[in-house]
Amino acid sequence: MHDAAIARCLALSRQARAQQGGGPGTAMASSLADTLANLEAALEQLATHGVDAAELQPDAVLELDLAGYVKGWNSGAAHVFGYTAQEAVGQHVLFLYAPDDEDQTVAELFPRHAKGYADVRRRKKSGEVAWLRLANAELQNDRAEVVGMLVMFNLLDDPLSEADKVHLHARIIEDSDQGVLITDANERIVSINNAFTRITGYTPAEAIGQTPDLLRSGIHDAEFRVKVRAAMQGQGPWRGEIMGRRKNGELFPQSVTISVVRDQHGQISHTFSLFSDISVHKDAEARMQRMANYDALTGLPNLCLLSQLMGQALTEARRSREHGALLVVEISRIGAISDTLGHEIGNELLCEIGRLFRLSLREADVLAKLDGNRFAVALLHIEKREHAAIVAQKLMASLEAPIVIDGHRLQVGAHVGITVYPEDGTETPALLRCADVATSKAGQSVESGFLFYSEEMNLRAKEHLRLESELRQALGNGELQLYYQPKVSLRTGRIMGAEALLRWRHPARGMVSPGVFIPVAEETGLILELGKWVLEEACRQLTAWREAGVQAPTIAVNLSGRQFDSQLPERLAELLERSGVLPEQLMLEITESLLVRGTENVIAIMNKLVAMGMALALDDFGTGYSSLAYLKKFPISTLKIDRSFVIGLPDEENDCAIARAIVTMARQLRQEIVAEGVETPEQMAFLRGLGCHQLQGFLFSQAVPAAEFEAMLREDRRLTVEMA
Numbered sequence: 001m002h003d004a005a006i007a008r009c010l011a012l013s014r015q016a017r018a019q020q021g022g023g024p025g026t027a028m029a030s031s032l033a034d035t036l037a038n039l040e041a042a043l044e045q046l047a048t049h050g051v052d053a054a055e056l057q058p059d060a061v062l063e064l065d066l067a068g069y070v071k072g073w074n075s076g077a078a079h080v081f082g083y084t085a086q087e088a089v090g091q092h093v094l095f096l097y098a099p100d101d102e103d104q105t106v107a108e109l110f111p112r113h114a115k116g117y118a119d120v121r122r123r124k125k126s127g128e129v130a131w132l133r134l135a136n137a138e139l140q141n142d143r144a145e146v147v148g149m150l151v152m153f154n155l156l157d158d159p160l161s162e163a164d165k166v167h168l169h170a171r172i173i174e175d176s177d178q179g180v181l182i183t184d185a186n187e188r189i190v191s192i193n194n195a196f197t198r199i200t201g202y203t204p205a206e207a208i209g210q211t212p213d214l215l216r217s218g219i220h221d222a223e224f225r226v227k228v229r230a231a232m233q234g235q236g237p238w239r240g241e242i243m244g245r246r247k248n249g250e251l252f253p254q255s256v257t258i259s260v261v262r263d264q265h266g267q268i269s270h271t272f273s274l275f276s277d278i279s280v281h282k283d284a285e286a287r288m289q290r291m292a293n294y295d296a297l298t299g300l301p302n303l304c305l306l307s308q309l310m311g312q313a314l315t316e317a318r319r320s321r322e323h324g325a326l327l328v329v330e331i332s333r334i335g336a337i338s339d340t341l342g343h344e345i346g347n348e349l350l351c352e353i354g355r356l357f358r359l360s361l362r363e364a365d366v367l368a369k370l371d372g373n374r375f376a377v378a379l380l381h382i383e384k385r386e387h388a389a390i391v392a393q394k395l396m397a398s399l400e401a402p403i404v405i406d407g408h409r410l411q412v413g414a415h416v417g418i419t420v421y422p423e424d425g426t427e428t429p430a431l432l433r434c435a436d437v438a439t440s441k442a443g444q445s446v447e448s449g450f451l452f453y454s455e456e457m458n459l460r461a462k463e464h465l466r467l468e469s470e471l472r473q474a475l476g477n478g479e480l481q482l483y484y485q486p487k488v489s490l491r492t493g494r495i496m497g498a499e500a501l502l503r504w505r506h507p508a509r510g511m512v513s514p515g516v517f518i519p520v521a522e523e524t525g526l527i528l529e530l531g532k533w534v535l536e537e538a539c540r541q542l543t544a545w546r547e548a549g550v551q552a553p554t555i556a557v558n559l560s561g562r563q564f565d566s567q568l569p570e571r572l573a574e575l576l577e578r579s580g581v582l583p584e585q586l587m588l589e590i591t592e593s594l595l596v597r598g599t600e601n602v603i604a605i606m607n608k609l610v611a612m613g614m615a616l617a618l619d620d621f622g623t624g625y626s627s628l629a630y631l632k633k634f635p636i637s638t639l640k641i642d643r644s645f646v647i648g649l650p651d652e653e654n655d656c657a658i659a660r661a662i663v664t665m666a667r668q669l670r671q672e673i674v675a676e677g678v679e680t681p682e683q684m685a686f687l688r689g690l691g692c693h694q695l696q697g698f699l700f701s702q703a704v705p706a707a708e709f710e711a712m713l714r715e716d717r718r719l720t721v722e723m724a
Helices: 003-020 027-037 039-048 075-081 162-175 194-200 222-232 279-293 303-320 334-341 343-359 387-397 428-444 455-477 514-524 527-547 568-579 592-596 599-611 653-668 681-690 706-715
Strands: 060-065 070-073 118-123 129-140 146-155 179-184 189-192 238-245 251-262 268-277 323-332 366-369 374-382 403-405 408-410 413-421 450-452 480-489 495-506 510-512 554-558 586-591 615-621 638-641 672-676 694-696
Touching: 060 075, 075 146, 179 194, 194 268, 222 238, 222 251, 251 279, 279 303, 303 323, 303 366, 303 374, 303 428, 323 343, 323 387, 323 428, 334 343, 343 366, 343 374, 343 403, 343 408, 374 387, 374 428, 387 413, 387 450, 387 455, 387 514, 413 428, 428 450, 455 495, 455 514, 455 527, 480 527, 480 706, 495 514, 495 527, 495 694, 495 706, 510 514, 514 527, 527 554, 527 568, 527 586, 527 706, 554 615, 568 599, 586 592, 592 615, 599 615, 615 672, 638 653, 653 672, 653 681
Parallel strands: 413 450, 495 554, 554 586, 586 615, 615 638, 638 672, 672 694
Antiparallel strands: 060 070, 060 146, 118 129, 129 146, 179 189, 179 268, 238 251, 251 268, 323 374, 323 413, 366 374, 403 408, 480 495, 480 694, 495 510
């Protein structure tokens, strides 16, 4: 050990003892004296570990117990760290550690450093963080037991001058890959770096003096801009992604950090923004996302994305108690075609099948490509479970025609397995298993190309489709006919009109209830053909009665909402002209649900019909969206009280109140009132007493064929309407 180093340490010891003075010693002074007395032994111990004596001239010395608590603190420590001995003794040495120090060990307690010392960062009382060189040694008692640690710190000189720092920082900013934008207190750009010009296209001459709005894309909402503005006004740094605009007008995504610089008075002097062009990262992220969620061959969603979308739909279905379905479609003959014509042809064929399937589905339906020759279709919302079978038929029908690929006319088939949620399951994997089972069984069936997982649903769907097929045949086979239910005046008892009602006489089933086949017609779009047939048949019958010398009253025909479009007046005008029927001989009955669908368009159509001389009746009044607000807007001439409100008359208090309210409202609006479903004299008497104009029901007659209605007209059959 060098004598100079030892002499230096002894001098420090004597100086410290002199500073203690000759007065009565305190416990702290005694502790410090003990520490300094051990210093020579500690120096010798450090020297034995190869520490250069020239480095053992500490600027600060402190003593720790084995737990790391300060027991001794010399004046050098007070000078270096700014804490007095009274403030330091008793604290754990960790109070000197910087807040962001990630070292998991307490260096002061471990003397075996590779070099005999360690360079560390420690925090002063002022908050400044300084670099120091740390050397330490064990302290032993008379029995050679380790009782603590002697720790010495040397201040390390700052390797850079202030001028060097400024130059270095400026060079780093200028050469950074990140764009740097600095504005003054007036938000004017005062400095940019090379990366700013490279990323945005603006040179210093073009940018300096402007505001950051130079880069504004205009696509962010007000709330977003408020957050950025808050950061520029010193309310804390902001980090995030912003869409910027380059000089050439191109939009680009950027990762941005915005913060402020304050002067010695705490006022904001400058704002700086650091940003990076992350277009490449976004593009890579999008490619990764696409690879993870889409089939590489067809571009359709894959099983991963299908599972995500199904998961969201199942959560929503549980909350709203809605239904949905999952279909698995397996394409036949793909393997044979690929083996014969090559995999390229097979792949192109799969892509074309995906395109055909997409055209057969609604926008909201999800079409996904599973493995091999299998597709999946998620119907995230269906009104009726049987609708899934209609979709399955559409998918299979799209493959009926040969598909031309590279000059080859290729014919493929498909079988479809259908599972319905929540009945068959509430988790995507379970539903896929059910659909796979159904697909496999459908492939073994010769009856049809689709199969529900649930046997009950399978039977219902097949019955639904069978009914649709037979109804289409009924149109051409003359199985449909119109029956007429008279409307009778409650004042005179005479027939004032009739409602034309569609009936289906099935060759095997007999009479099929309209409650069975009308919903099927509505769901499949067949209602348009049926509605057209009903109008033409009603006009034909009116013509036949006229030619037979029968003076027929007004005939009411029910219209579906699907028929009520802008072309309806023109179609009716052409029909009336062709048949020779007068407009006042036809009344059109509509339902309340039509009134809330595109009000302005509906009113325009109604006004055209009324201008033609036709009357409009509102059927089943009180069961839908009834309100004066609607009724006063529409040129309705007749209100029909639904049979559900008539059945309880005159005994049910609620039915009486509703019927009275409807009649009162209709009379205020000067509308004719027809009560449906009147079956008893008591019901008739009550309605007549309210001021109801007409009744329709079994009390006078059920719906009858045209010949029977004609007989009623010839006989001038009447209803006895005297009060009961």
